[in-house]
Amino acid sequence: MTLDLEAADRVLSGLRPFPVAITTVDGGFANGLVSLSAGAASIIPEAPRATISLTKYNRTHDMVLDSGIFVMHLLSAEDAQVDSSLEILKTLGGSSGRDGDKLSRLRTEPGVTGAPVLLDAHSYVEARVTGTLDVQESSIFVGDVVAAEVLHGGERLRIGPAWGKLPEEWIAQYEANHVPQLESARALRFGAQARR
Ligand SMILES: Cc1cc2nc3c(=O)[nH]c(=O)nc-3n(C[C@H](O)[C@H](O)[C@H](O)COP(=O)(O)O)c2cc1C
Numbered sequence: 001m002t003l004d005l006e007a008a009d010r011v012l013s014g015l016r017p018f019p020v021a022i023t024t025v026d027g028g029f030a031n032g033l034v035s036l037s038a039g040a041a042s043i044i045p046e047a048p049r050a051t052i053s054l055t056k057y058n059r060t061h062d063m064v065l066d067s068g069i070f071v072m073h074l075l076s077a078e079d080a081q082v083d084s085s086l087e088i089l090k091t092l093g094g095s096s097g098r099d100g101d102k103l104s105r106l107r108t109e110p111g112v113t114g115a116p117v118l119l120d121a122h123s124y125v126e127a128r129v130t131g132t133l134d135v136q137e138s139s140i141f142v143g144d145v146v147a148a149e150v151l152h153g154g155e156r157l158r159i160g161p162a163w164g165k166l167p168e169e170w171i172a173q174y175e176a177n178h179v180p181q182l183e184s185a186r187a188l189r190f191g192a193q194a195r196r
Pocket of ligand 1: 019031032033034035036037053054055056057058059060061092093094095096097098159174181
């Protein structure tokens with residue numbers, strides 16, 4: 001049977017509808033990105049775990065690998081907070097920490113691990129990495145949750161409505177940034193196989 005990419009897309013797309021803002025700090029530099037890969041990773045209610053998948057192309061990937069800590073934030077969809085949510089999404093997801101500091105544009109406070117907590121987020125869990133799976137172009141991190149807080153509450157922002165509210169220029173910039181990221185991912189996946 002051949003691989004039906006349309007069927008694969010029907011199964012896999014939209015499984016994780018909540019964009020999350022991931023932050024970390026490494027060697028005194030704070031950074032973060034936006035991700036749609038976040039999930040829960042523990043069946044033990046008193047010992048929660050969170051999982052994220054970060055692309056090696058992104059600076060946050062190397063920083064989480066080095067520091068072993070991250071904060072995963074949900075964003076708010078409530079009227080009073082949604083502008084702050086979009087600001088977080090645009091700031092962390094629109095450019096790379098390779099090109100300079102992004103976090104100082106957002107309101108933060110250090111969490112228990114020292115990683116920055118975004119004060120305008122809906123809620124967050126802070127985690128220490130307990131396991132990492134290297135999958136060529138990205139790493140899947142699983143972290144023990146060491147702190148958690150609901151900062152604003154209400155409805156959590158979903159990616160569908162969020163895209164509808166983002167400015168066209170920002171989306172164009174995001175799509176342009178995505179091209180080299182995808183090229184890097186393909187090189188790491190298929191380049192590695194070709195060399196075997
Ligand atoms: C909606 C959305 C979802 C994203 N999902 C991921 C993801 O799951 N993993 C990832 O590594 N990058 C993801 N990105 C891309 C990063 O947020 C983006 O490349 C960021 O600029 C990387 O910043 P950094 O180099 O400072 O880490 C996503 C971006 C957006 C806007």
